[in-house]
Amino acid sequence: MIEDKKGTILPQLQAARKAKQVMLKLGLEQKKTVLAGIAEALRSHVGEIITENRRDLERMNPLDSKYDRLLLDESRIESLAKSVLDVSKLADPTGQVLSSREVANGLRIEKKSVPLGVVGVIYESRPNVTIDVASLCIQSGNVCLLRGGSDAWYTNSFLVRLIQDVLIQQHLDEHIVQLLPTDRELVTELLEATAFVDIIIPRGSQSLIDFVRQNAKVPVIETGAGVCHTFVDDSADLDMAAKIVANAKISRPSVCNSLDTVLVHRTVVSEFLAKLFPFFVESKVTVFADSESDAILKSLDFPHLENAQESDYGREFLDLMCSVKVVASLEEALEHIANYSSKHSECIVSENQQNITTFMESVDAAAVYANASTRFTDGAEFGLGAEIGISTQKLHARGPFALEKLVTEKWFVTGQGQIR
Amino acid sequence: MIEDKKGTILPQLQAARKAKQVMLKLGLEQKKTVLAGIAEALRSHVGEIITENRRDLERMNPLDSKYDRLLLDESRIESLAKSVLDVSKLADPTGQVLSSREVANGLRIEKKSVPLGVVGVIYESRPNVTIDVASLCIQSGNVCLLRGGSDAWYTNSFLVRLIQDVLIQQHLDEHIVQLLPTDRELVTELLEATAFVDIIIPRGSQSLIDFVRQNAKVPVIETGAGVCHTFVDDSADLDMAAKIVANAKISRPSVCNSLDTVLVHRTVVSEFLAKLFPFFVESKVTVFADSESDAILKSLDFPHLENAQESDYGREFLDLMCSVKVVASLEEALEHIANYSSKHSECIVSENQQNITTFMESVDAAAVYANASTRFTDGAEFGLGAEIGISTQKLHARGPFALEKLVTEKWFVTGQGQIR
Numbered sequence: 001m002i003e004d005k006k007g008t009i010l011p012q013l014q015a016a017r018k019a020k021q022v023m024l025k026l027g028l029e030q031k032k033t034v035l036a037g038i039a040e041a042l043r044s045h046v047g048e049i050i051t052e053n054r055r056d057l058e059r060m061n062p063l064d065s066k067y068d069r070l071l072l073d074e075s076r077i078e079s080l081a082k083s084v085l086d087v088s089k090l091a092d093p094t095g096q097v098l099s100s101r102e103v104a105n106g107l108r109i110e111k112k113s114v115p116l117g118v119v120g121v122i123y124e125s126r127p128n129v130t131i132d133v134a135s136l137c138i139q140s141g142n143v144c145l146l147r148g149g150s151d152a153w154y155t156n157s158f159l160v161r162l163i164q165d166v167l168i169q170q171h172l173d174e175h176i177v178q179l180l181p182t183d184r185e186l187v188t189e190l191l192e193a194t195a196f197v198d199i200i201i202p203r204g205s206q207s208l209i210d211f212v213r214q215n216a217k218v219p220v221i222e223t224g225a226g227v228c229h230t231f232v233d234d235s236a237d238l239d240m241a242a243k244i245v246a247n248a249k250i251s252r253p254s255v256c257n258s259l260d261t262v263l264v265h266r267t268v269v270s271e272f273l274a275k276l277f278p279f280f281v282e283s284k285v286t287v288f289a290d291s292e293s294d295a296i297l298k299s300l301d302f303p304h305l306e307n308a309q310e311s312d313y314g315r316e317f318l319d320l321m322c323s324v325k326v327v328a329s330l331e332e333a334l335e336h337i338a339n340y341s342s343k344h345s346e347c348i349v350s351e352n353q354q355n356i357t358t359f360m361e362s363v364d365a366a367a368v369y370a371n372a373s374t375r376f377t378d379g380a381e382f383g384l385g386a387e388i389g390i391s392t393q394k395l396h397a398r399g400p401f402a403l404e405k406l407v408t409e410k411w412f413v414t415g416q417g418q419i420r
Numbered sequence: 421m422i423e424d425k426k427g428t429i430l431p432q433l434q435a436a437r438k439a440k441q442v443m444l445k446l447g448l449e450q451k452k453t454v455l456a457g458i459a460e461a462l463r464s465h466v467g468e469i470i471t472e473n474r475r476d477l478e479r480m481n482p483l484d485s486k487y488d489r490l491l492l493d494e495s496r497i498e499s500l501a502k503s504v505l506d507v508s509k510l511a512d513p514t515g516q517v518l519s520s521r522e523v524a525n526g527l528r529i530e531k532k533s534v535p536l537g538v539v540g541v542i543y544e545s546r547p548n549v550t551i552d553v554a555s556l557c558i559q560s561g562n563v564c565l566l567r568g569g570s571d572a573w574y575t576n577s578f579l580v581r582l583i584q585d586v587l588i589q590q591h592l593d594e595h596i597v598q599l600l601p602t603d604r605e606l607v608t609e610l611l612e613a614t615a616f617v618d619i620i621i622p623r624g625s626q627s628l629i630d631f632v633r634q635n636a637k638v639p640v641i642e643t644g645a646g647v648c649h650t651f652v653d654d655s656a657d658l659d660m661a662a663k664i665v666a667n668a669k670i671s672r673p674s675v676c677n678s679l680d681t682v683l684v685h686r687t688v689v690s691e692f693l694a695k696l697f698p699f700f701v702e703s704k705v706t707v708f709a710d711s712e713s714d715a716i717l718k719s720l721d722f723p724h725l726e727n728a729q730e731s732d733y734g735r736e737f738l739d740l741m742c743s744v745k746v747v748a749s750l751e752e753a754l755e756h757i758a759n760y761s762s763k764h765s766e767c768i769v770s771e772n773q774q775n776i777t778t779f780m781e782s783v784d785a786a787a788v789y790a791n792a793s794t795r796f797t798d799g800a801e802f803g804l805g806a807e808i809g810i811s812t813q814k815l816h817a818r819g820p821f822a823l824e825k826l827v828t829e830k831w832f833v834t835g836q837g838q839i840r
Contacts, residue, residue, distance in 0.1 A: 017758070020784070021782060024781055024782060025781075101803050103801070103802075103803055107792055107796060109802055109803070111819075116814055117784060117814070198814050199814065199815065219813060219814070219815050221815070237837070240837040243837060243839055244837065244839060246839075247839035247840060248839075251839070251840055338437070356834075360832055361444055361445075362441060362444060364440070364537060365830070366830065366831060367830075367831040367832075367833055368830065368831070368832055368833070369833045369834075369835065370833070370834045370835065371834070371835045371836055371837055371838075372527055372833055372834070372835025372836075372837070372838040372839070373838065373839045373840050375839070375840040376527060376833060376838070376840055377831075377833075381523070381840070382523075382529055382831070383521050383523055383529070393639060394536055394537070394618055394619065394639070394828035395619065395639050395641070395815055395816040395828070396815040396816040398828055398829045398830065398831075399531075399829070399830075399831045408814035408815070408818055409818045409819070410785070410786065410787075410788065410818065410819075411786060411787040411788070411797070411802070411818075411819045412780055412787075412788055413787055413788070413789045413790070413792055413796060413797075414776075414789075414790045414791070414792070415789065415790065415791045415792025416791055416792075417657070417660040417663065417664065417791055417792070418791075418792040418793065418796070419663055419664060419666075419667035419668075419671070419792070419793045419795070420667060420671055420793050420795040420796055420801070
């Protein structure tokens, strides 16, 4: 029992709802001042943050894959401070007039962007999420309820205390940013708090996301899995294709925008695989090959080769592994993608403009690429700043879910006594 | 057993997914031609539509409140045809460039609006929904799966057959618009068909919406209840306030944007209720009054008076009934609304600009009004054309859910071999 267990988060929910009103009155300059204060607080408390972080690390096996994600050191804390300042430089997504009209009866009808209200975020052991989410929510005028993993309790408690001290110094309600206890039952309370919480964002593993989706009554924005294909067309520049495929697989295999399946046009498969060969050998990529590509790779003595099973298509590898399939046409590639894609990021490498257009228009995904690595699907790369994740759903936010989508719309109707 | 029961809608789901590709290639002119064909088909089959509609009506008790909703006659069929043509005049919501930038590495990154894909709509006995939804989906490039009530089976079957004949005549895939069988188990199949259906819209009673929300795995857009308040400020023009309140309650009490609770500033309550009195007496409105307003209305001999219980606040009456509460201040009104509102439409009647601004900024609702009836919350009144309903949720669509929101976003990234 490392945290306070009261059996309910109702007081925190109520305080969040009250703090919403404070946020609505906060101008951009004041939000920037708060974020500058948070960056400054991080920089001036490096030693204490590391001490609290060690208390968490001591409770974890250093061989656990979560250990590195949990670890904060001087340079990581400095990047956190920098990322807070980066967020403060982004345009205010609220208060934008999205449409404005005066209708025949004289009513003025304006639609403006406004904060979502109270944002609940459920995440795991990364303490950087605490700082990222808090700064994105402050800049977009939202109150946030942070439910981090119990592994990071001491670190998160200290970071949130730092933020709350900045809020208090600036004469603002400290409940704008709150850390919730980590009991499992209290997560359920958060997921069902439709009267207090406007949106829940799960950030972490697929099992966490599934749990939230299945149990939430509050609307959820999902950041889902990425099963990403790259199709090498018969007109492709094969040197370019090999570099794009290698980069999409190798540069960071553990992330959702990395490549999972290469589809290659039969006409160019031998030449293409020969060009891809040195990249994959050097990085020890394991290939799950269909029979045609298997024969070619065998003849090249490719070292890490497996026979692809049906389940290796539509599989998110998140590792130095990928599946390869030979196709007879663009149409066959499109059909494969329609059947196996998770609608995240899909790419064609081609010099045929007609094929590029057909591919980009037909493929149903958050991001479609021509002649570039799918690894670019990212808020910062797309020029949106920090992101909360990549949304693979179609409602509200699709693709990088960044500051500009932490808002909703509101209709302002002004009359002089109009009745209907 | 009036319809085909196969135990699965899989073939229809598969046909819908295939038809998506046809829709992506349809230009605005072609969509207009389809809608013109549908309007024409409705006009040239009035007799047969009425015959099929009678087969449904004969199965229903004429005293059932659904009887009138189900009934189609010559003039209603003509309005259906007109509404199809109205939809065809709306701007194409797809293909709009929402953002476009070339980033430092030379990648061109465009965000465009695209159809949602396959839209499932679950509704009850109104056959006009069949025509409204089909025309909105065609104009926005979406395939639609219509699951109407079994009460309207013959009518809906005939209407959908008419639409499909138009599609076939125009050499298009008839599966762009499909009617689903009405078995309860097959609704569940639709609600779980995440591989085929992109969005589900329930349209009808609260119990239908609740059923869909609880059982859907496909994302849902809800059009929820409206618990609407009007606050009469101490600075209000009381003649205007009485007319606005009367209109908001009386003009169409059965709809979601009608008034449920009047909040009145104590300073003006006697004078205001005296002015409201004749409107409410004439229309036989029942008032659930708090003790202060009860005393005043009693002294006026108001005929339809009840003591308000706690449950009469936050209650959606959908009838010639409303609750009244006296408040001491704008702040008390705001607090009441925050506690009881369903976040649909909320109004202040006031001549004090400061109070109007505070009210409109602070109240968390899809639409906020100053000095006009909440009855205006409607797609057509807001200049958006036909609507699928009023969304009280904050994600994707808020307020009138019309053609412009039947789209999602898609990122188009074009490179020359960029890797990360």
